[in-house]
Amino acid sequence: MYLQYLPWLTLVLAFVFFITSYLWIKKLAKKNNALEILLKSVMANNELFKQQFVELHSGSIGMGKKIQQLESKIIKTQENQQNIVAQAPENRLYTRAAKMVELGASIDELMAECELPRAEAELLINLHKK
Structure with missing residues:
Protein backbone atom coordinates (compact mmCIF):
# COMPACT_ATOMS: atom_id res chain seq x y z
CA MET A 1 0.00 0.00 0.00
CA PHE A 53 61.57 44.87 12.91
CA VAL A 54 64.39 45.16 10.39
CA GLU A 55 64.28 48.96 10.67
CA LEU A 56 64.31 48.83 14.47
CA HIS A 57 67.12 46.30 14.48
CA SER A 58 69.32 48.34 12.16
CA GLY A 59 68.47 51.48 14.14
CA SER A 60 69.48 49.85 17.41
CA ILE A 61 72.77 48.70 15.89
CA GLY A 62 73.43 52.27 14.75
CA MET A 63 72.57 53.59 18.20
CA GLY A 64 74.91 51.05 19.81
CA LYS A 65 77.78 52.21 17.61
CA LYS A 66 76.97 55.86 18.37
CA ILE A 67 76.93 55.12 22.12
CA GLN A 68 80.31 53.39 21.87
CA GLN A 69 81.72 56.41 20.04
CA LEU A 70 80.35 58.75 22.69
CA GLU A 71 81.77 56.58 25.49
CA SER A 72 85.21 56.63 23.92
CA LYS A 73 84.99 60.42 23.50
CA ILE A 74 84.00 60.79 27.17
CA ILE A 75 86.92 58.62 28.29
CA LYS A 76 89.31 60.59 26.10
CA THR A 77 87.93 63.88 27.42
CA GLN A 78 88.32 62.68 31.01
CA GLU A 79 91.90 61.65 30.35
CA ASN A 80 92.64 65.02 28.75
CA GLN A 81 91.06 66.79 31.71
CA GLN A 82 93.16 64.79 34.16
CA ASN A 83 96.29 65.59 32.16
CA ILE A 84 95.46 69.29 32.16
CA VAL A 85 94.80 69.26 35.90
CA ALA A 86 98.06 67.41 36.53
CA GLN A 87 100.04 69.81 34.33
CA ALA A 88 98.84 73.01 36.03
CA PRO A 89 101.67 74.13 38.36
CA GLU A 90 99.38 75.52 41.05
CA ASN A 91 97.53 72.22 41.20
CA ARG A 92 100.74 70.29 41.75
CA LEU A 93 101.48 72.63 44.63
CA TYR A 94 98.05 72.03 46.21
CA THR A 95 98.30 68.29 45.61
CA ARG A 96 101.64 68.25 47.41
CA ALA A 97 100.21 70.36 50.24
CA ALA A 98 97.23 68.01 50.58
CA LYS A 99 99.57 65.02 50.84
CA MET A 100 101.60 66.82 53.47
CA VAL A 101 98.42 67.52 55.48
CA GLU A 102 97.50 63.83 55.27
CA LEU A 103 100.94 63.00 56.67
CA GLY A 104 100.35 65.41 59.55
CA ALA A 105 102.22 68.55 58.47
CA SER A 106 101.64 71.73 60.44
CA ILE A 107 100.53 75.13 59.15
CA ASP A 108 104.08 76.48 59.35
CA GLU A 109 105.46 73.52 57.38
CA LEU A 110 102.85 74.01 54.66
CA MET A 111 103.64 77.72 54.44
CA ALA A 112 107.36 77.08 54.18
CA GLU A 113 107.39 74.05 51.82
CA CYS A 114 104.55 75.02 49.48
CA GLU A 115 104.84 78.80 49.75
CA LEU A 116 101.20 79.11 50.77
CA PRO A 117 99.76 82.04 52.69
CA ARG A 118 98.64 81.28 56.25
CA ALA A 119 94.91 81.44 55.36
CA GLU A 120 95.28 78.84 52.58
CA ALA A 121 97.36 76.53 54.77
CA GLU A 122 94.75 76.75 57.54
CA LEU A 123 91.99 76.10 55.03
CA LEU A 124 93.73 72.99 53.69
CA ILE A 125 94.25 71.61 57.19
CA ASN A 126 90.61 72.32 58.13
CA LEU A 127 89.34 70.67 54.95
CA HIS A 128 91.39 67.52 55.44
CA LYS A 129 90.43 67.18 59.09
CA LYS A 130 86.80 66.62 58.06
Whole structure:
Protein backbone atom coordinates (compact mmCIF):
# COMPACT_ATOMS: atom_id res chain seq x y z
CA MET A 1 0.00 0.00 0.00
CA TYR A 2 2.71 2.45 0.85
CA LEU A 3 4.97 1.06 -1.82
CA GLN A 4 3.27 3.10 -4.46
CA TYR A 5 4.53 6.30 -2.74
CA LEU A 6 8.09 5.03 -2.40
CA PRO A 7 9.40 6.55 -5.66
CA TRP A 8 7.90 9.94 -4.76
CA LEU A 9 9.18 9.74 -1.21
CA THR A 10 12.67 8.89 -2.46
CA LEU A 11 12.52 11.76 -4.90
CA VAL A 12 11.45 14.22 -2.17
CA LEU A 13 14.14 12.98 0.20
CA ALA A 14 16.78 13.26 -2.51
CA PHE A 15 15.59 16.79 -3.30
CA VAL A 16 15.74 17.79 0.38
CA PHE A 17 19.20 16.22 0.66
CA PHE A 18 20.50 18.10 -2.40
CA ILE A 19 19.03 21.44 -1.24
CA THR A 20 20.50 20.98 2.25
CA SER A 21 23.86 20.00 0.78
CA TYR A 22 23.81 22.98 -1.59
CA LEU A 23 23.05 25.43 1.24
CA TRP A 24 25.70 23.85 3.46
CA ILE A 25 28.33 24.03 0.68
CA LYS A 26 27.39 27.65 -0.02
CA LYS A 27 27.80 28.50 3.69
CA LEU A 28 31.22 26.79 3.75
CA ALA A 29 32.25 28.70 0.61
CA LYS A 30 31.40 32.02 2.32
CA LYS A 31 33.42 31.01 5.38
CA ASN A 32 36.28 29.95 3.13
CA ASN A 33 36.24 33.34 1.36
CA ALA A 34 36.20 35.18 4.67
CA LEU A 35 39.13 33.08 5.91
CA GLU A 36 41.09 33.76 2.70
CA ILE A 37 40.56 37.51 3.13
CA LEU A 38 41.62 37.28 6.77
CA LEU A 39 44.70 35.26 5.83
CA LYS A 40 45.74 37.85 3.22
CA SER A 41 45.34 40.61 5.81
CA VAL A 42 47.41 38.69 8.36
CA MET A 43 50.14 38.03 5.79
CA ALA A 44 50.24 41.72 4.83
CA ASN A 45 50.52 42.70 8.50
CA ASN A 46 53.25 40.09 8.97
CA GLU A 47 55.28 41.64 6.15
CA LEU A 48 54.78 45.09 7.63
CA PHE A 49 55.95 43.87 11.03
CA LYS A 50 58.99 42.21 9.45
CA GLN A 51 59.96 45.50 7.78
CA GLN A 52 59.48 47.43 11.03
CA PHE A 53 61.57 44.87 12.91
CA VAL A 54 64.39 45.16 10.39
CA GLU A 55 64.28 48.96 10.67
CA LEU A 56 64.31 48.83 14.47
CA HIS A 57 67.12 46.30 14.48
CA SER A 58 69.32 48.34 12.16
CA GLY A 59 68.47 51.48 14.14
CA SER A 60 69.48 49.85 17.41
CA ILE A 61 72.77 48.70 15.89
CA GLY A 62 73.43 52.27 14.75
CA MET A 63 72.57 53.59 18.20
CA GLY A 64 74.91 51.05 19.81
CA LYS A 65 77.78 52.21 17.61
CA LYS A 66 76.97 55.86 18.37
CA ILE A 67 76.93 55.12 22.12
CA GLN A 68 80.31 53.39 21.87
CA GLN A 69 81.72 56.41 20.04
CA LEU A 70 80.35 58.75 22.69
CA GLU A 71 81.77 56.58 25.49
CA SER A 72 85.21 56.63 23.92
CA LYS A 73 84.99 60.42 23.50
CA ILE A 74 84.00 60.79 27.17
CA ILE A 75 86.92 58.62 28.29
CA LYS A 76 89.31 60.59 26.10
CA THR A 77 87.93 63.88 27.42
CA GLN A 78 88.32 62.68 31.01
CA GLU A 79 91.90 61.65 30.35
CA ASN A 80 92.64 65.02 28.75
CA GLN A 81 91.06 66.79 31.71
CA GLN A 82 93.16 64.79 34.16
CA ASN A 83 96.29 65.59 32.16
CA ILE A 84 95.46 69.29 32.16
CA VAL A 85 94.80 69.26 35.90
CA ALA A 86 98.06 67.41 36.53
CA GLN A 87 100.04 69.81 34.33
CA ALA A 88 98.84 73.01 36.03
CA PRO A 89 101.67 74.13 38.36
CA GLU A 90 99.38 75.52 41.05
CA ASN A 91 97.53 72.22 41.20
CA ARG A 92 100.74 70.29 41.75
CA LEU A 93 101.48 72.63 44.63
CA TYR A 94 98.05 72.03 46.21
CA THR A 95 98.30 68.29 45.61
CA ARG A 96 101.64 68.25 47.41
CA ALA A 97 100.21 70.36 50.24
CA ALA A 98 97.23 68.01 50.58
CA LYS A 99 99.57 65.02 50.84
CA MET A 100 101.60 66.82 53.47
CA VAL A 101 98.42 67.52 55.48
CA GLU A 102 97.50 63.83 55.27
CA LEU A 103 100.94 63.00 56.67
CA GLY A 104 100.35 65.41 59.55
CA ALA A 105 102.22 68.55 58.47
CA SER A 106 101.64 71.73 60.44
CA ILE A 107 100.53 75.13 59.15
CA ASP A 108 104.08 76.48 59.35
CA GLU A 109 105.46 73.52 57.38
CA LEU A 110 102.85 74.01 54.66
CA MET A 111 103.64 77.72 54.44
CA ALA A 112 107.36 77.08 54.18
CA GLU A 113 107.39 74.05 51.82
CA CYS A 114 104.55 75.02 49.48
CA GLU A 115 104.84 78.80 49.75
CA LEU A 116 101.20 79.11 50.77
CA PRO A 117 99.76 82.04 52.69
CA ARG A 118 98.64 81.28 56.25
CA ALA A 119 94.91 81.44 55.36
CA GLU A 120 95.28 78.84 52.58
CA ALA A 121 97.36 76.53 54.77
CA GLU A 122 94.75 76.75 57.54
CA LEU A 123 91.99 76.10 55.03
CA LEU A 124 93.73 72.99 53.69
CA ILE A 125 94.25 71.61 57.19
CA ASN A 126 90.61 72.32 58.13
CA LEU A 127 89.34 70.67 54.95
CA HIS A 128 91.39 67.52 55.44
CA LYS A 129 90.43 67.18 59.09
CA LYS A 130 86.80 66.62 58.06
